[in-house]
Amino acid sequence: MSDFELCVAQLEAHYGDFQALFGIDFNVSKGEVIAVIGSNGAGKSTLMRSISGLMTNGASQVIFQGEPIGALRADEVAARGIALVPEGRQLFPSLSVEENLIIGSQIGRTGFWSLQRVHELFPILQERRHQPSTSLSGGQQQMVAIGRALMANPDLLLLDEVSLGLAPVVIKSIYEALPRIIEGGMSAVIVEQDISKALSVSTRFYCLQEGRVSLEGKSGSQTREEISRAYFGV
Amino acid sequence: MNSSETHTVVRSSRASYMAGIAGIVVLIVLVAAPLWAGRADMRLMSEIFLYLALASLWNLLAGYAGLVSVGQQAFVGFGGYLLFALTIFGGLHPLLAIGVASLFGAAMSVPVAALIFRLRGAYFAIGTWVVAEVFRLTFAQISALGGGSGSSLPVKIVKSVASGRTMREWTSYWLALGLVVLVLVVVYLFLRSRKGLALTAIRDNELAAGSLGIDIWRTQFLVYVVTAGLTTMTGGLIFLQKLRISPDAAFSVNDWTAFVIFIVVIGGIGTIEGPIIGTLVYFALREFLADLGTIYLIVLGIVAILIMLKAPKGLWGLIRAHWGLELFPLTHRVETKTSKEDQHG
Amino acid sequence: MDWINSIVQGVLLGGLYAMIAAGLSLIFGVMRLVNIAHGDLIILAAYLGLTVATALGLYPLIALLIIVPVMAIIGYILQRVILNNTLSDDILPPLLVTFGLSVIIQNALLEIYSADPQKMDPGALGTASANIGGISVGLLPLLMFATAIVVIAGLQFIFYRTALGRAFRAVSDNQEVAQLMGLNKRHVYGLAMALSLAVVAIAGIFLGMRTSFDPSIGGGRLIFGFEAVIIGGLGNLWGTLIGGVILGVAQNIGAQINPGWQVLAGHVVFLVILAFRPRGLFPRMTG
Numbered sequence: 001m002s003d004f005e006l007c008v009a010q011l012e013a014h015y016g017d018f019q020a021l022f023g024i025d026f027n028v029s030k031g032e033v034i035a036v037i038g039s040n041g042a043g044k045s046t047l048m049r050s051i052s053g054l055m056t057n058g059a060s061q062v063i064f065q066g067e068p069i070g071a072l073r074a075d076e077v078a079a080r081g082i083a084l085v086p087e088g089r090q091l092f093p094s095l096s097v098e099e100n101l102i103i104g105s106q107i108g109r110t111g112f113w114s115l116q117r118v119h120e121l122f123p124i125l126q127e128r129r130h131q132p133s134t135s136l137s138g139g140q141q142q143m144v145a146i147g148r149a150l151m152a153n154p155d156l157l158l159l160d161e162v163s164l165g166l167a168p169v170v171i172k173s174i175y176e177a178l179p180r181i182i183e184g185g186m187s188a189v190i191v192e193q194d195i196s197k198a199l200s201v202s203t204r205f206y207c208l209q210e211g212r213v214s215l216e217g218k219s220g221s222q223t224r225e226e227i228s229r230a231y232f233g234v
Numbered sequence: 235m236n237s238s239e240t241h242t243v244v245r246s247s248r249a250s251y252m253a254g255i256a257g258i259v260v261l262i263v264l265v266a267a268p269l270w271a272g273r274a275d276m277r278l279m280s281e282i283f284l285y286l287a288l289a290s291l292w293n294l295l296a297g298y299a300g301l302v303s304v305g306q307q308a309f310v311g312f313g314g315y316l317l318f319a320l321t322i323f324g325g326l327h328p329l330l331a332i333g334v335a336s337l338f339g340a341a342m343s344v345p346v347a348a349l350i351f352r353l354r355g356a357y358f359a360i361g362t363w364v365v366a367e368v369f370r371l372t373f374a375q376i377s378a379l380g381g382g383s384g385s386s387l388p389v390k391i392v393k394s395v396a397s398g399r400t401m402r403e404w405t406s407y408w409l410a411l412g413l414v415v416l417v418l419v420v421v422y423l424f425l426r427s428r429k430g431l432a433l434t435a436i437r438d439n440e441l442a443a444g445s446l447g448i449d450i451w452r453t454q455f456l457v458y459v460v461t462a463g464l465t466t467m468t469g470g471l472i473f474l475q476k477l478r479i480s481p482d483a484a485f486s487v488n489d490w491t492a493f494v495i496f497i498v499v500i501g502g503i504g505t506i507e508g509p510i511i512g513t514l515v516y517f518a519l520r521e522f523l524a525d526l527g528t529i530y531l532i533v534l535g536i537v538a539i540l541i542m543l544k545a546p547k548g549l550w551g552l553i554r555a556h557w558g559l560e561l562f563p564l565t566h567r568v569e570t571k572t573s574k575e576d577q578h579g
Numbered sequence: 580m581d582w583i584n585s586i587v588q589g590v591l592l593g594g595l596y597a598m599i600a601a602g603l604s605l606i607f608g609v610m611r612l613v614n615i616a617h618g619d620l621i622i623l624a625a626y627l628g629l630t631v632a633t634a635l636g637l638y639p640l641i642a643l644l645i646i647v648p649v650m651a652i653i654g655y656i657l658q659r660v661i662l663n664n665t666l667s668d669d670i671l672p673p674l675l676v677t678f679g680l681s682v683i684i685q686n687a688l689l690e691i692y693s694a695d696p697q698k699m700d701p702g703a704l705g706t707a708s709a710n711i712g713g714i715s716v717g718l719l720p721l722l723m724f725a726t727a728i729v730v731i732a733g734l735q736f737i738f739y740r741t742a743l744g745r746a747f748r749a750v751s752d753n754q755e756v757a758q759l760m761g762l763n764k765r766h767v768y769g770l771a772m773a774l775s776l777a778v779v780a781i782a783g784i785f786l787g788m789r790t791s792f793d794p795s796i797g798g799g800r801l802i803f804g805f806e807a808v809i810i811g812g813l814g815n816l817w818g819t820l821i822g823g824v825i826l827g828v829a830q831n832i833g834a835q836i837n838p839g840w841q842v843l844a845g846h847v848v849f850l851v852i853l854a855f856r857p858r859g860l861f862p863r864m865t866g
Binding site: 296300302304349350352353355356357359360361363364365367368371372374375382487488492495496499503528529531532534535536538539542543546 | 615661664665670671672673674675676678679680683686687689690799801802805809839840842843846849850853857
Binding site: 052053054073074075078079083084086090092093094095099102103104106107108148152 | 742745746748749751752753755756757758759760761762763764
């Protein structure tokens, strides 16, 4: 148990009367990159929201670095070192590009990542730093969203659908940056609808279907048929 | 397919039938009040009826149409002043004057709505207050009606209601009773109508209501105008009882809005029963705490805040949650004929 | 000359309205809350100022050093204990709760201080005046206007140049994502209300030095502040200053025509602007 950086045990989640997750078990070891795949509505984003504290659960349903965090608020979870790049980027429109990055460091965690390091990773953000974040292209906005999460120097980075709505060439460049992002021992969870993309960058994967884990294993160990059965439930 | 045999969609329940019968009995008893009630009791009951009318109207506005007004005193005062103006200068009979006044009030609310409907939510609320202030300051400038110090209704006009004092008081009581019945019936029928259902949809989800093609603006506008007309009528009756009017009394935010809001919040906003419960609680509290003066208002404010925070559906909401009662059947529900336990589910 | 004089006085009075409006605008911008008790809190600040100045024998403006932090603390506690619990998609709870607070504050002041009008003694500043271009301008109104400019510039600086302002804007943009950044929105809202009531304290002391006040006038001040906000345009702090000035000038011109028309003239100008420019003169934000 204690070997895991993150341990999700028997997690359930509800939106009102609607149950979105049914007893999810989910682990991340230190330094691992985990892919979470599944179709729309499978519960991937709900899982991310539960881990990051946007949805609260029973305290011990989410254990991070040996401590129960399931019942904490999102800001408390963030302070412990989990950063979420939310689906749809969700930059702050009233803040400039640079302010969007700086606010990521608001928590006060120190480490490898600084404004300068983010600028080195995504040079375009330095060039555009005084512009309103809304003036950027989708790919650039995604860079800001990732950079903003990195500024918190998290131990666990959650990336929710980072390639959604972006041009293939932009997706490629973001995925190329990924190894550099996590090389400092950071763990990462990548939520992705593009199965091959997700499996190519991850060590292990979980496939969700209708709120349950339908398949899990080492990335690349399963056949295409097994995965599509787990993915589509056919 | 045979679900139609075991389930029925009903509006009324046994409780609402009994409430209906009890309502008729109560109404008969109340109409006959001169036979059993003293002068002071009848005066108190008139006041209760008038407050209940104001509370029900404000509830329709804020609790159903989402138009939170803190300026309904504009129409209360307008009704009072029109009663005075139409009887003194127009020579109308007071009862006719009150009827005419309510039409004027409704007409007046049209340009007012056109202006303040540009403000949303809480800013709308303060906008209504500005309008009420404009009314107050304007009437304070009319020297024929006594300007800032106000005036009294001439004895001749008072006597035209009925010649004897007793008969006048009875008439006044019956008018207040008639008004509150009228208001409750209008509110109830309105909420049962298609437009009323649309209103509930607006309240519960403005986005969904918009996508259903309901013209929100028109429905809210209609509610605002109808409420203004009936509030004006209530104002006319209030000042027919008081016989004296001044700008500060006519357009008092405390008397005609603060108390009314507290009544509705305490009773249960967004329900027909809420204002009734709230009015009874308000007058009961007042009997106990009247001597405390300003403390009474403070206590009322604290109670209202606590209810808003802890039980936003008010006392009636608590009662309904416990017993599933509904005296004025508005909601449709499915009943299973075979199982009695599900009746209030 | 009377006319020019009353216009100048109106401009300076606009400074007070702008301060009232700025506090109102600030919290609306951060948390979409319209505080109906805003005006009563100003009167509360004036009474606290009076009490402190009298008890400690302080000059009213020096009492600000005590009243500003006291009001800020009251604001933070009020937000954390009561108002945070009212914030949701439903506009009713915050509106009705702040309305209730308004009635409570007003009647508590009535109970403690009675309905008799009070005034803080501005001393020599109350009568001192400067001659500007042939018009005698009171130093107190001038100081009040200058303070309003400093207050609005200060708020503008905090909002756009500091970490606190960044937090305000982030929470206003997107509460959820702001929480992901480690911002506790309840705390941020508390700080916004604290800042709003710090401005309220300044407005209250100046109001109490300039004119007499009693517990019942809070609602009127709320309305003036609200009118300045709408005239200036939602979300624009400098706009509120212009809105305040327009309102002050309108009132003074109205009073010049007929003393009974002072407040009415301001309301009429507000309604006219609402009719022709419903989003105000310099809007930045949608309501």
